[in-house]
Amino acid sequence: MTHSVALDGKVAIVTGAASGIGEAIAKAYLSAGAKVVAADLTAPRIDGSPDALLSLVCDVTDDDAPARLCGAAANAFGGLDILVNNAGVCLPGSIEDQSLEDWEKTFAINVTAPFRTSQAAIPMLKERGGGRIINLGSIMSEFGGPGLCAYGTSKHAVAGLSKGMAADLGKYGITVNYLQPGSIWSGMSRPFMADADFRKYWESKAPMGRIGDPEDVAAAALFLATDGSRFVSGAGIRVCGGAMSTF
Numbered sequence: 001m002t003h004s005v006a007l008d009g010k011v012a013i014v015t016g017a018a019s020g021i022g023e024a025i026a027k028a029y030l031s032a033g034a035k036v037v038a039a040d041l042t043a044p045r046i047d048g049s050p051d052a053l054l055s056l057v058c059d060v061t062d063d064d065a066p067a068r069l070c071g072a073a074a075n076a077f078g079g080l081d082i083l084v085n086n087a088g089v090c091l092p093g094s095i096e097d098q099s100l101e102d103w104e105k106t107f108a109i110n111v112t113a114p115f116r117t118s119q120a121a122i123p124m125l126k127e128r129g130g131g132r133i134i135n136l137g138s139i140m141s142e143f144g145g146p147g148l149c150a151y152g153t154s155k156h157a158v159a160g161l162s163k164g165m166a167a168d169l170g171k172y173g174i175t176v177n178y179l180q181p182g183s184i185w186s187g188m189s190r191p192f193m194a195d196a197d198f199r200k201y202w203e204s205k206a207p208m209g210r211i212g213d214p215e216d217v218a219a220a221a222l223f224l225a226t227d228g229s230r231f232v233s234g235a236g237i238r239v240c241g242g243a244m245s246t247f
Contacts, residue, residue, distance in 0.1 A: 003013040003226070005222060005223070005226050006032055006033050007029055007032040007033050007034035007053075007082075007125075007222075007225060007226065008032075008033035008128075008188035009033070009074050009177075010029075010033070010034045010081040010082055010225070011034065011035045011036075011037075011073050011077040011078070011079055011080050011081050011082070011083065011119075012026075012029050012034050012035070012036050012080075012081065012083070012084065012225065013036075013037045013039065013069050013070070013072075013073055013080060013082070013083050013119070013121070013184060014026045014029070014036060014037070014039070014086055014226050015037050015039050015058070015060050015069070015084065015085055015086050015113075016037075016039075016040055016060075016086040016087030016088060017038035017039060017040050017041035017044040017046070017086070018038075018041070018042050018043070018044040018045070018215050019035060019040075019186070020186030021086060021136065021181065021184065021186055021217045021218065022038075022040065022084070022087070022158050023038075023044060023046060023214065024213075024215050024217065024218035025039070025084055025086060025212035025217070025218045025221045025222075026038040026044065026046055026053075027046060028215070028218040028219070028221065028222045029082070029221075029222065029225065030043070030046070030048050030052060030053060030094045032222060032225075032226075034052075034081075034082070035051075035053070035077040035227075036052065036053050036054070036058065037054045037056055037069065037073045037076065037077070038054070039054065039055075039056040039058040039060075039069060039072075039087075040056075040087070041056070041058075041059055042057065043055045043056070043057050046051060049113050052133070054072055054076045054077075056068070056098070057061055058127070060070075060087045060113035060117065060146060061108045061109055061110060061112070061113055062080070065070075065116070065117065066116045066117045066120035066121075068228075069120070069121075069202065070117075070120045070121055070124055071190070073124070073222065074092075075215065079124055079128055079130065080121055080124040080125060080126065080128070080131065080188045081125070081131045082131060082132045082134070082201070083085060083117065083118060083121045083125070083132070083133045083134070083156060084120065084134045084137045084221060084225075085113065085114035085117055085133070085134070085135045085136060087109060087113060087157075088110050088131040088136055089105065089106055089109045089110065089151075090106075090148070090151045091105065091106055091150060091151065092147045092148060092151075093147065093150060094146065094147050094149055094150075095149045095153070098149050098150050098216070099198070101139075102148045106150040106151060106154050107150070107154055109122050109176045109177070110151075110154035110155065110157070110158065111154050111157045111161065112205070114135050114158065114161065114181055115161060118133055118165060118176075119233045121193060122169065122172075122174070122195055125169075125172070126172050126174070127164050128174075130172060130173025130174075130223060131144040131173070131174050131226050132164060132174070132175055132176075132177075132229070133162075133169075133174065133175070133176040133177075134176075134177055134178070134179065134221055134224050134225065135158050135161065135162050135176070135177070135178040136158070136178065136179055136181070137143050137155050137158040137159050137162070137178040137179060137180045137236055138152075138155040138158075138180055138181060139181070139182045139214050139240050139243070140152040140155040140156070140239065141155040141156055141159040141178065141180050141182050141236055141242070142159075142180070142185050142236070143244065144157075148227075148239040157235055158178055159178055160174050162177060162234065162236070163176075163234045166233040166234030167234065170233055171208070175224075175229065175232060175233035176233055176234065176237045177224050177229075177232060177233060177234065177236070177237060178216055178235075178237070179220055179221060179224075179236075179239060180236045180237060180238045180239060180240065180244075181207070181212065181217045181239050181240065182206065182212060182238070182239065182240025182241060182242065183212060184212040184213065184214060184216070186214055187238065204243035205246075206240065206242055206243040207241065207242040207243075210241065212239065212240065212241055215217055216239055216241075217239045220237050224237070234244065
């Protein structure tokens, strides 16, 4: 049996799409034939025809954000098949000095926003007879790291949220999975990459010997959006160049 990676006729929402991984996912979906609502704090600047791409300025933590995102997909493209909860934040801090403000902001963006947006999207996915929800976790969904207390905890929560959603939504033909990027060149990671020792550590830790590109994660997100992934649910897919398979 063969499966196509085409997304012709599918409609997707991608949050955090102005740069990095979210932008790469939106572009991959457009190239595969999907219609995309690309949302971020600033309007994503992605090439695409108006009949296939809608750039939306949206703060995923706003009370009306879930309704705005889903309404935009319905009004512009007639429905929804794929939701990618990619918007995220990493605010460094150890357990000793992490502020409550940064802790709550991290969870509002990384965990509560995917929960609320997914809830709003479920009726639309059910109308289509099924669909895909893809959440952005991290290798920190499994591991801990120094100075990343809030971020790591939030990404563990993304893993739990995804598994719980998969258990609840499978009966509707809706799959829910989460991606686990390792060290990837992106706006979020560049401040860390400025530390030469940090960069060399991750380059040497990955058997492939390099930092990942956003397109590497987008390729996995593309697979999880297709019919070929229809029996994959509740899974965390590592995209780390094998870094987390080594000691």
